Amino acid sequence: MTSKAFVAGHPVDHSRSPLIFRHWFERYSIDGDYQRADVPPEGLADFVAGLRAGAFVGGNVTVPHKQAVLGFCDAIDKAAAAIGAVNILAVEAGRINGSNSDWYGLLANFDDRAPGWDEKPGSAIVVGAGGAARGVVYGLALRGFSPIRILNRTAEKAAALAKALAPGIGAELQGFALTDFTALAREAGLVVNTSTIGMHGSRFADLPLASLPDTALVADIVYTPLRTPLLAEADARGLRTIDGLGMLLHQAVPAFETWFGFRPEVTPELRALVERDMGLT
Incomplete structure (x- = not known):
């Protein structure tokens, strides 16, 4: 069964996170899917509530929701509490756990x-x-x-x-x-x-x-x-x-490990892939 994750923001069409995660799915032969979810601020509460049904193993949260989503989490890690923001959601038995990997x-x-x-x-x-x-x-x-x-x-x-x-x-x-x-x-x-x-x-x-x-x-x-x-x-x-590109790549590592149980590597190959997508090579 395919494990599904997402990146939620508004707007979110510019996100290169799907490219990063799909590269890792292919490289490590993991049956996973990662998709964009454009969620306006007024729709955040309903979106997070819908996650409890278990259709997703979790997802990333980006601008403008990183601080607002704190209030919808059942638990948050030490970093998220200190920073006051969440960028990773994990769904476990109907509970929403928040963490932060920006640092x-x-x-x-x-x-x-x-x-x-x-x-x-x-x-x-x-x-x-x-x-x-x-x-x-x-x-x-x-x-x-x-x-x-x-x-x-x-x-x-x-x-x-x-x-x-x-x-x-x-x-x-x-x-x-x-x-x-x-x-x-x-x-x-x-x-x-x-x-x-x-x-x-x-x-x-x-x-x-x-x-x-x-x-x-x-x-x-x-x-x-x-x-x-x-x-x-x-x-x-x-x-x-x-x-700043490396920060984008590395912050995805803890999220991938949280949802799919495998710690991926940030390699020159991945960086080159994203640079090509940005039109830099």
Whole structure:
């Protein structure tokens, strides 16, 4: 019997998760199916309630539902509780269990693309105070980075996120405006962009990298384009960089293992497959 899973969001037609999962189904000879489910916010409660019937073994949850779906779960894991967001649902005997693998995807991508990146954890800057920042902050705290400065166009929103995350995260969290970047960058060993700036080639107007140490690492979770203007600027300065595609690939690993009982690998072959689908090769 085919085990079925899904990715639920709104919109969701752009998701490349089905491509990733179908690659693993074929590679590991697993009888599985993975499909998109476009679920508007007003339909989320009914959608999750319908999962209890058992037609699906589980699914991924993406924008804009990662925080809202928490309220429909019967249980959540430690990471989801600390982050305040769920991106994996597992259906077991009519119960809905929620977990979060965004932080895992970030760390696994960094470990893969920049081995040793966390040998000397110190101050880190996270750009953006939206939902994507939550898993990034949690992951960096796990690897010992502190203080973690959250920067946003609106300083109040950055401060509010820092306050919300602080109880479940073992690091000093601070919120600032983007205009504070230059002063804070002087002691930052890591910068991670979690905002949508950079998507489709858009640029930051107030994120000068000149004040970063020469040893700093600059990462972007945006993967369309693969080389965002931020990463291009960091490359030009000779800084180490990490693109966002690997995070997408690695965050899928715990989900696949949860539903299908097998831990898949993120291989160069899989990355190349997704890059071709994006029109990059």
